Structures are given as structure tokens and as C-alpha cells.
Amino acid sequence: MRTLTSQVLVIIFGFALPGGHCELLVSALGPTRVDTTAGSQVTLAVSFSGAPDPAFTWFKGPLPVVTWTIGSELLPDIAQSHREVLRLEPNGSLTFLNVPSEYSSIYTLEMTKSGLGTASLNFTLRVFETFRNVSVRLLPETVTEGSQEFTLQYHMLHGVVEQQLWFFHGRPIQDHPRYSVQLGSLTVQRPNRNDTGRYVVSLNNPFSSETAHIDVTVLYGPDEPRVQVRPAQDFYLWGDSLTLSCRADGDPEPTAEWTFGGQTVSPGQTGVISLTHVQTTQGGDYTCTVHNQITGARRHKSITVVVYERPRGSPLCWLRSEDQVRLQYGCRWSGGTPPARLHFPDLTNSSGLENFTLTVNASNHLDGAGVTCVGVHPAGDHTCNVTASSPKDFLPAVGTGVDSEGKIVVSIHCVSEASPPTVVSWYRGGQAVVGDGAEEDIGDDTRRLRLRHRNVSVLLLHNYTCTCSNPLGSRSRDIHLQGPAIAAFALFPHEDGTIVTLTWEVPPTSIVTGFDIQMSGPDLPGANRKRSPDTYRTIFSKPGSARSADILELDPKSTYRFRVVPRALMSEGPPTAPHRIGPGEGLSGAAIAGIAAGIPCSILFLLLACGLVYFLVRWSGIQSRQTRYPVSRAAEKVVTPQTQAPSPPAYNRLHQTPSSLSVAPPSFVPPPPVRVATTV
Incomplete structure (x- = not known):
């Protein structure tokens, strides 16, 4: 019962964590558009995730042809007319054996699982035959100028045509009112002398191609060239x-x-x-x-x-900063004959050839405004765009490592989205960082500050500030480095209980070079020495870039506790709160003593409760059996001075006939009260 309760709690805890979401997914293990030749074998390969043993249905167009449930002992249900061709693989993939050309169609896979909805995937299968013995003939055989039309038809022994192209004098025949291209033929309306020449038909499919030609002569009289x-x-x-x-x-x-x-x-x-x-x-x-x-x-x-000669490529726009005060817009489009003319219509009327630059003072109205460069050339006009923007808010990125000398290396990156690109300035405690020493180094692009020291405490002494600026403005962010710490820690057990996966996160500015994975409980197989199962010991370590660890060969019947200790070389950070896996640990000695002392008290309390209930029942029964007598007015005044005794009922008025009670009843004097004791 405890094991079942633990499993239920683990399941509930797993779904309560972020990311505890199930979704039925199906995907193709290859292209969804498949071309093949007739008589070959082809497989529409799929994979699925999100739920075990879903139900599959394959459709050929709107017609279902195969149904099955993954893992079922029953054979797949394949349509009778398709059993010679279709085979279903154990993972739901569909295989075609000796596929005929008529199996070209759209195939749809629908996967369902109770509680998770439906997932579907479409495949297009095209089956082609190769071409053989293609020829072209002319109808009619003699063509004269002014006749109505002539037609070219191609014939073949067998083959499946995906594309047909007609050529005249080696040039593709384009759409024209005089040409009518249909499947298998080309018709020329109102032929004239210019239609004399060689006509070529090119037939293609993904697996074969074939051409055939015919020479056509249109007879005509002499004319101007x-x-x-x-x-x-x-x-x-x-x-x-x-x-x-x-x-x-x-x-x-x-x-x-x-x-x-x-x-x-x-x-x-x-x-x-x-x-x-x-x-x-x-x-x-x-x-x-x-x-x-x-x-x-x-x-x-x-x-x-x-x-x-067309200029090479397309116009290239760029934006630079001049002295961090002015903006220089540039546009280049070279290599053309004649040379391309370039200008920025949004900024000025001036222009230049092939390579044009324009310098303007930075102003707020240029921040976020797109500027277009127009390149003019006889081959076609083209444009490029560039937008100046001030630095945006950004988050510094902190990375930690260890160099070959055994020093902690902390890299701080500050990058702000801006155009032109920003220049980064670094400050330590309000003073500019030169960054040319062994302990502080600024990268060539000014965006990276690298700190080196053997003692993490020294790295935590100062606060750093990075400022990203360009002619349109600047943005600054403060960086407060932290010692080794872990922000989040979670444990995920595998189904059989022999493996657990630990995951953790690190605060963005924490300095961590490694992690110690610690455990309490029975020793793992292969441990060098036995230790007390109630103490935490380091079972292995992970580098600072790690965010997860797998612990193998656990005993499902034993209880283990795990925690992670962050390190910055020899400095340890606070360990994480431990996570436990395994059955319950049983009751402690104090709990057993408390239960033993509580049993007699519980029995005594139960006996007293039963006696009280019995007393109340007996007292209620005696009260119901006692004779109730009228109370005299004297007693009534003593006992209930605010209530008057009711008068006897008028029997004659009730029955309307004489009776023995029609005479007023004698007055009744109650006996003196008697004290009664009841024993329970």
C-alpha cells in the first residue's frame, strides 16, 4: 500500500512540475512526398511519441485500407483488395510490395489514443513507369501555308508522363494563341512559313526521360527575309x-x-x-x-x-558610427554595365555610382526609422533597407570556467541590439575598467569582460557595470556576481526504480565551476568503502556546464536521498534541499513510544464515552415512562411563574352529546414530590 501511495505521489508530482504535459505526436522518418518506380518496394516510414500503443488507420485517399493498434496481438486489418501489395510494419509504417502504377495516391495516417485526441500525417506516393519507344508523327503529312492546322502526336510503348515539353528550333514553345499543347499532342493553328523546322518533345518523370522529334516543312512562296x-x-x-x-x-x-x-x-x-x-x-x-x-x-x-551586364547580386546597405556622434549610411552595388546609380531618397537628392555614402547627424527622428537605398540599372531597379536604432534593454550573460593555471575564469557578455552596433564600456564600482591585466581582460569587440582569480571571494568583492552606446543613445546594466548556488533542483525517477535523473539550474550571475552529487542510503555497487547509510557522501562530480546527472544501479526496495552541492574550485555553496526516492522509512522509536502510550488512553476514553452514551439513553427512557400529573397553581407559580395552566377541554362542545365527562371533573391535588435516583 505504501509503494502504491508513493507511486501515485510521484505521478502527481511529475505532472505538477513545469513541462508535465502529454501530447500525441506522429512524424515522418523520411520525405512525405515519395516517388518510386512500378514493381519496386517502398515504405512510408513514421514514428510516434506521447502515448504508448496508439491506434493506427491508413487511408488511400478517403478510403481506409489498413487499421491496427500498436502492440496488439491481432493482425493488422488490411483491405481485401490491397493485401497483395500492402504490409504494415510493427511501428505503424506502411510498406508497398511490387507496387503497381495505379497505387499513386495521397495516403493519410491517423493515430488516436483515448484522452489525447488524434494526430495525422499525409504522404503523397507517385508510381512511375519508364519510357520505351517514343515517336512523333505529323497529321496531316503535308502542310501548306494557309491551311487550318497541323498536329504533332507522340506515341510510346509504355511509360507514365509527369511533364511534357515541346521545343521548336531548340527553344521551348511558350504559350501562344496559335499553339495548343495537350497531353500527348501539340497543335499549330494557321501554319505559315515560319513554322518550318524541327519539333522536339521531351517526356520526363522522376525516373526516366525520353525525347523524340520530327521535322516539319511548310510549303510557301517567296517573300521578304x-x-x-x-x-x-x-x-x-x-x-x-x-x-x-x-x-x-x-x-x-x-x-x-x-x-x-x-x-x-x-x-x-x-x-x-x-x-x-x-x-x-x-x-x-x-x-x-x-x-x-x-x-x-x-x-x-x-x-x-x-x-x-547586371551589377553583382543586390544593393548592399550598411550603417556605421562616425566618432560615436554622426551616422554614415552606405550603399554598394558594383559590377554593372552601365554602372548602377544609387541614392537615398529619404535623406537627400544627391546620388552616386556603384558605391555611395552619406553622413548625417544623429537625431531622435532617425531612431527606428527605415532608410531605403534605391539602385537604378537598365537590368532592373533594386533596393535595400537599413534602420538606425538606439541600444535596447539587454541582460548580461555570465559564464564560468577554469583555465590551465587552475584559476576561476568568469566571462561577462553584454550585447545590446542596436544599429550601428554598440561600443561597450566597462566599470568597476563606478571606475572605468582598463582590462589589459591578467585578472581583468576586455575582448577585442569590447563586448566581453573576462575575470580571473583563484579565490571566488575576491571575484565577489566588486560590482560591475556595462554600458552599450551608439550615436543614438546608450543602455547600462549592473552585474552583481554571486557565489556558487543552485536555483532549482528536481528528481525524476525511471519506471523500474533503478535509475534517477537529477536536474538543476544555476542563478544567472552565480560563479560555479562544478557540482558534487551527494547521496545518503545504501552504497551503490562497486563502492570502494562502506559508509553509514544515513550520511551524505559524494558519489561523483559534474563540471560547471552540467545541468543534469543520472544515477544508475539503484535498489528499488531501498530508500535514497540525493542533493547537489555547487562548487567554485575549493569553495562550496549551500547544498540543495534533498529529494528522496524509494519506499517509506518506517516509524522512529519516539513515534512507536507515543503510539504505545496512546493506546491505553484511547481505550479509557472509549469506555468513558460508552458509559456516557448509556447513561443518556437510560435517563431518557426513565423520563419517558414517568407519570405526568397536573401541577397545582401553587406549584406552578413556584416552578413556572410566567406560564398559566391550560383549562380542561369542553367535551360537550367537542362531542355535542351527553357523556360521563359532561360534569366538571373533581379538582386534583398532586402528591408531594418524590426524589428518584437512577442507577446507570
Whole structure:
């Protein structure tokens, strides 16, 4: 009974602590979007926490296909039509064996546990087949300019298409009113001479890709040459790729060549050149010459290609402090052709090229105000923002360690959020800290003060102050270092009672280099020497950075007490209040003596109570059996002078008939009172 009570108290104490909250959680052990090939094996892996043995249900779309309770001796309930493919793992994961392509779907796992609600997780499974024997055909086989349309259709032996892309002359076919792209076909409305060329279809899925092409010739008569650049843009950026094409109408098709700067640049006479990774030096006029080999006619047409170089990245804004009095706003966006122009429209009308700085006096209206730098370039305008802000309130961070010389090292960090970044000043007892000695050292960024000494008492003698400042203001915080101390201490036993976990926290400004874990009770296995179980002894130590400790190999039938003693080298702080684990300790000798003395007193009190109850019952019965006589007026006046005796009832008036009581009854004189004694 004591053990059960202790377990209940431990459970209640555990849930009373911060963080005593249960929540049913389910998560994926891999991606939730799974692609696989037909005929393979794939697993939708999950894990859960928050409750043991929850109930699982897997859905394929809206249809439940598998149900089971984790740890149940019953086999999972798998839908009849899916038993050849689906398998449920012991942890609730779903495995597909030799998965067909029709098993592509959204699978949902719902996990339930009484009292904890429902947790769910969605997976997307896509099953693909590889492509084989892809070909494209033209309908109709002969295309003439002015006909209604022609259609390109692709066929394959088998495969699952996730994406299809059509290309014309190596360029992707974009949305256009004349092009109609559907699954399996490309239709060209109102074909003309410009539709002559090679059409390529690219079929893709995550596991295979295939391309097929067809050459289409649109018959047309002679016409003026057309010069095109694709993609068609007002200008091109450094590194872009573009294609120049020159076509002349005629049958047969005339030849064409391109010249740039007086030099022939086309590789042949097809009238198409591709410029990949174009440079700024390649900008200028390109001339196409079309020659009909049969007629001998020549025609010329030029096009201008403009190439700009985009500035690298995006504009970069920065803010600096000048003499801790003025603010210097800066903006940089370099590497462009032409150079980018930069300015701060919120501060001034002036501007600069590529790298622009502006210095202004610090003022309150700039505190928290965002300032935008606008970069202007033909490739596109871009902006960056910077906000000046005064230092915000902050909390110093204190860390403790031990250096190679065995000295205590206390590092105090003071960082305040501000823009431009703050400069930190340190004070000890109101005097500035130089920080260039062995015992006091200020870091290069001024944000860290490091103190060194062998005696923790010396470190506690002074109070320190850090001040973070920039041109817009300053903030200060005082640091009062404390000796070794522990702010919170808790004990968490494991289920079998052989392991406990101790956790503790340390005050923010406490100097702690280590902890002694102490225990009273039976010695742990492997102890070097036996000691009294009622005394505390250190079983092991932890470094100053530790906040928890595990004690193993405990006897569940024994009682132990644990506490933690903070240390700063050889100086000890106050130990924590002890926590106990194990069954009750039994009654002490004083308690047993008290119980022994109390038993006779309890019996005597019980007998007196029974006698009193018996007396009251007897007295009440005797009073109820005594004859009650009318009281004379004399006695009435003596006993109850304020109450009058009631007159006899009027019997004739009650019965309305003569009776023996119709005559007034004789007066009655009561006998003298008799003293009666009752023995209980």
C-alpha cells in the first residue's frame, strides 16, 4: 500500500512540475512526398511519441485500407483488395510490395489514443513507369501555308508522363494563341512559313526521360527575309543565351548567313546563330544576307543586339558610427554595365555610382526609422533597407570556467541590439575598467569582460557595470556576481526504480565551476568503502556546464536521498534541499513510544464515552415512562411563574352529546414530590 501511495505521489508530482504535459505526436522518418518506380518496394516510414500503443488507420485517399493498434496481438486489418501489395510494419509504417502504377495516391495516417485526441500525417506516393519507344508523327503529312492546322502526336510503348515539353528550333514553345499543347499532342493553328523546322518533345518523370522529334516543312512562296532574335527582348544580360535567325520566303528555301563587324559569324547558311553566355563585347549590329541559289537574288537585313551586364547580386546597405556622434549610411552595388546609380531618397537628392555614402547627424527622428537605398540599372531597379536604432534593454550573460593555471575564469557578455552596433564600456564600482591585466581582460569587440582569480571571494568583492552606446543613445546594466548556488533542483525517477535523473539550474550571475552529487542510503555497487547509510557522501562530480546527472544501479526496495552541492574550485555553496526516492522509512522509536502510550488512553476514553452514551439513553427512557400529573397553581407559580395552566377541554362542545365527562371533573391535588435516583 505504501509503494502504491508513493507511486501515485510521484505521478502527481511529475505532472505538477513545469513541462508535465502529454501530447500525441506522429512524424515522418523520411520525405512525405515519395516517388518510386512500378514493381519496386517502398515504405512510408513514421514514428510516434506521447502515448504508448496508439491506434493506427491508413487511408488511400478517403478510403481506409489498413487499421491496427500498436502492440496488439491481432493482425493488422488490411483491405481485401490491397493485401497483395500492402504490409504494415510493427511501428505503424506502411510498406508497398511490387507496387503497381495505379497505387499513386495521397495516403493519410491517423493515430488516436483515448484522452489525447488524434494526430495525422499525409504522404503523397507517385508510381512511375519508364519510357520505351517514343515517336512523333505529323497529321496531316503535308502542310501548306494557309491551311487550318497541323498536329504533332507522340506515341510510346509504355511509360507514365509527369511533364511534357515541346521545343521548336531548340527553344521551348511558350504559350501562344496559335499553339495548343495537350497531353500527348501539340497543335499549330494557321501554319505559315515560319513554322518550318524541327519539333522536339521531351517526356520526363522522376525516373526516366525520353525525347523524340520530327521535322516539319511548310510549303510557301517567296517573300521578304525576316530577321528574328529569340528570346525577343529590348536588351540582353551578360551570360544570357540567344538565337538569331534569318529566313527568306521562297521555294526552294534560300541560304542565309550572318555578319558582325564585317566578319561572317554564322556557322553555315541556315540563317540561325546561337549566342551562348553572351558578353558585352558581342553587342552591336548583326546583318543577315539571304541568297536564293536559283534566282540569284540577295537581300540584307540588320538587327541590333544590346548587351548589358547586371551589377553583382543586390544593393548592399550598411550603417556605421562616425566618432560615436554622426551616422554614415552606405550603399554598394558594383559590377554593372552601365554602372548602377544609387541614392537615398529619404535623406537627400544627391546620388552616386556603384558605391555611395552619406553622413548625417544623429537625431531622435532617425531612431527606428527605415532608410531605403534605391539602385537604378537598365537590368532592373533594386533596393535595400537599413534602420538606425538606439541600444535596447539587454541582460548580461555570465559564464564560468577554469583555465590551465587552475584559476576561476568568469566571462561577462553584454550585447545590446542596436544599429550601428554598440561600443561597450566597462566599470568597476563606478571606475572605468582598463582590462589589459591578467585578472581583468576586455575582448577585442569590447563586448566581453573576462575575470580571473583563484579565490571566488575576491571575484565577489566588486560590482560591475556595462554600458552599450551608439550615436543614438546608450543602455547600462549592473552585474552583481554571486557565489556558487543552485536555483532549482528536481528528481525524476525511471519506471523500474533503478535509475534517477537529477536536474538543476544555476542563478544567472552565480560563479560555479562544478557540482558534487551527494547521496545518503545504501552504497551503490562497486563502492570502494562502506559508509553509514544515513550520511551524505559524494558519489561523483559534474563540471560547471552540467545541468543534469543520472544515477544508475539503484535498489528499488531501498530508500535514497540525493542533493547537489555547487562548487567554485575549493569553495562550496549551500547544498540543495534533498529529494528522496524509494519506499517509506518506517516509524522512529519516539513515534512507536507515543503510539504505545496512546493506546491505553484511547481505550479509557472509549469506555468513558460508552458509559456516557448509556447513561443518556437510560435517563431518557426513565423520563419517558414517568407519570405526568397536573401541577397545582401553587406549584406552578413556584416552578413556572410566567406560564398559566391550560383549562380542561369542553367535551360537550367537542362531542355535542351527553357523556360521563359532561360534569366538571373533581379538582386534583398532586402528591408531594418524590426524589428518584437512577442507577446507570
